[in-house]
Amino acid sequence: MATPGRVEELVAENAYKLAEKRFLADDITGALRAARAAQRVFPALPGLANAVAAYEVHAAAAAASRANVGGKWYAILAVGDDSATTSTAISGAAVITHESLKQQYRRLCLVLHPDKNSSAAAEGAFKLLREAWDKLSLLHPPGSAAAPPVSCPPPPATAQPPDWMPRQPGPRRRTMFCSNCRCSFATVVDDGVSGVNCVNCNHWVSTFWQTGRAPPPPQQSSSRFPCPTPCPGCDAKFTGTVSIGKHLLPCRACNKCSLVFVKSPNETYAWIPTPKEKIPCLLAMAVANQEQAEEACRRAEEFFLAGNIASAHRLARRAQRLCPSLPGVANALAAYDVHAAAAAANPGRPNWYAVLGIDQPSSAAAAAAVTRDAIKRQFRRRSLLVHPDKNRSDAADGAFKLLRQACDALADRAPHHHPNAGAAAADTAAQTWWREYWARHPEMAAAASRGRGAAADEEQPTRPQGEPPMVIYCKRCDREFVREPDEFGVTCRWCRRTVRPSWVRRKPSSPTTKAPPPPRPKPEMFPCPGQCPRCGAQFASMVCAGKWHLRCKACSKYTMVDVQGPDMATCSR
Missing domain, CATH: 1.25.40 (Serine Threonine Protein Phosphatase 5, Tetratricopeptide repeat)
Structure with a gap:
């Protein structure tokens, strides 16, 4: 596009x-x-x-x-x-x-x-x-x-005659006033011209008043009115408002866009445009939406500086709806969201969950689920939009301060989430399940304990008695801890994984190892006894018993030779 x-x-x-x-x-x-x-x-x-x-x-x-x-x-x-x-x-x-x-x-x-x-x-x-x-x-x-x-x-002469004196015909400079954009501009027009287009908004301005005369009073009626013509595809009435000019209006009944030319509130023409007619209208609508979005952002800043946060928030949302790709509109809307959330609560007691954009927990269990890491993660996510270095809006500084206060207030009350809490909870649940399983099946529990005891007596040596507690290093979490080792192993107090003690050795290799097989003797090499079947020359290559593909040096031809021994060989072409 x-x-x-x-x-x-x-x-x-x-x-x-x-x-x-x-x-x-x-x-x-x-x-x-x-x-x-x-x-x-x-x-x-x-x-x-x-x-x-x-x-x-x-x-x-x-x-x-x-x-x-x-x-x-x-x-x-x-x-x-x-x-x-x-x-x-x-x-x-x-x-x-x-x-x-x-x-x-x-x-x-x-x-x-x-x-x-x-x-x-x-x-x-x-x-x-x-x-x-x-x-x-x-x-x-x-x-x-x-x-x-x-x-x-x-x-x-350059001096303008008074209003009561009849003016001479010819072009002259006149000051015009546009009632649409409320601005004055100077132009050169002839007496025979009924009006000109405004240099700012391209609105038609009549030449009824001249330089020095008061501008006409503003019109009380709005320049936009409901579209009087129906949809040419389904004869349904358009719901949008129009003004004098061309408009591309969508029909909610048939979901088709029609090009409407409005000459007056009582004279309009509508037809379904071709793709060649539709593309310029879409481009013009995109430009108009961007201009309206920029104007909405400017008015939102004015409302915010005036203390009207609700209107500023509403205009920022309208700007984002009109042109989501407008630079800075997403950052400005995020800042207004923070201020609106802080202003919606009771005075002096803002809702910090709403400021951070987190759902308000309805119970103590839900509040415990909001951990400190989740709060800090949400604070970082919103800080990327609201930080004054990345947000040019006037609301950025105050919004960032509110985010800092909300993060500090909620992080102090939230429980600390251990990075391996999920693994520890899973291990605890597995131990509980096995405990209940052995309680339901005592005979299987006894057999399992006998098997574990026999395996321990067979594979692992007994731990020396009277050893003091020792510092054990865990390779999984890269930490050290001090703990009394048990008979079958040590559990890391950080990652809850089993660590092999230093006195537990690996299973020794079997004493009855097979000797490696003796190396195969190299075959005896000897000159090829065969002759070339084409030229009768003797092959000069060194061969052993087997089949060989040899090249004759006399005629440069290749021959398949089956060697049975130093004195016997068969050649085939």
């Missing part, structure tokens, strides 16, 4: 291609709008900034020609006019001199020259730039004052 950054780059590339097609179709306004949209999505796209500058030059020239105003060349060079749209524009309040025009011309040449700009609009924009420089360099010669000669038309 593509990453969010790659998705934004693909969207920007498609918008850039659309801008080139619109410019070649003489739709300069649409090309500039598409290029700016691509720049908002992915500003680092190669060649996009230069293409936007070329489109802005063409748009400025077309707008000035359409409005029949005298500041066409100033608009192309983006000097002396607040309606300039390039990022390198000179404010109209600044003094226009020959040096400032030359500096602006050189700056735009680096961007618009066809050798550095691969856009289709680069060549025409560079020609317009040269014409503007030729005209304005004559109006502002070197060493001239700020004002141009009287015979030349002055640049358009």
Whole structure:
């Protein structure tokens, strides 16, 4: 699956291609709008900034020609006019001199020259730039004052007229207010345009209000509403809410996803998308889920700093549900879990079991089953998520302190678990079973004791009497212990295994050992008495009685020779 950054780059590339097609179709306004949209999505796209500058030059020239105003060349060079749209524009309040025009011309040449700009609009924009420089360099010669000669038309005024004065037609800079994201932005629009898209959230903003006027009151009704159209597959009603635009909605009745295009609360269209239509929607939903998860994490931090732990915990769980792979969301949720568990108990008496994430024991036997090793293991597991060195959340420091307190409080009360307690318990259970078995079968117990006594008298010597206790080393647990040895062996007090005493020797080897057989005599070797059946030459190899595969040195052929003795051999081809 593509990453969010790659998705934004693909969207920007498609918008850039659309801008080139619109410019070649003489739709300069649409090309500039598409290029700016691509720049908002992915500003680092190669060649996009230069293409936007070329489109802005063409748009400025077309707008000035359409409005029949005298500041066409100033608009192309983006000097002396607040309606300039390039990022390198000179404010109209600044003094226009020959040096400032030359500096602006050189700056735009680096961007618009066809050798550095691969856009289709680069060549025409560079020609317009040269014409503007030729005209304005004559109006502002070197060493001239700020004002141009009287015979030349002055640049358009930068001061905004009052609201009661009728505005002249043409493009101008206006400050817009977006009611969706509650932010203001500046843009250059024409009087004939009914609205623009917000630069932050891409929401449609009407141009009913102008610069200096108060923004419209916020809408009371929510921008989301229930989907009015049914599922195209089963005619069931969608349960999710939608807004203006395209949505990929799942149907709970038929478990199919449908693509819904919402134009208004009363006008919607729904159809089952093809895989080619479904993949971009899924990628867009993944990007939207990640953005919502990041916003939920940010709000969770704000709620936690404000002391509202329950809301912070709820928002962190929502962020993890929206985007489980978001960096840091699992660590932040673990920290909020600790704080929520500590705050849920009585004030001053937190539930340490809930803080550590261990089930509360219901009885004394269940409490004894929670050993000290289990508590420390759970503390280490949660510390990997909550430690301030691995958790950037503001709740990490307090959560780690709560974990330390919970571990100290529960470890003091929990019983210590011996590492070999299970083996010792198994040995004790086996001894109890055998004791009950011998009690039920006394005749078998007597026979077993007689067999053990006879085996002990036969194999093991008696222990010397009057020996003091000795230090015995156990190879299994690598420990030493002091204990009175018994007659048949010693049991290690650490691992409960039987240790062979030092005075018990291994069973001696049998005195009647068989002598090894004498070595077989080597066979007598002698020259082969046979001759090669092909060339009649004598074999030169040394052989003994038996079958040999010999090679003749005269003809280099191999022959099977059956040797019966030094004077008798049979050859076969």
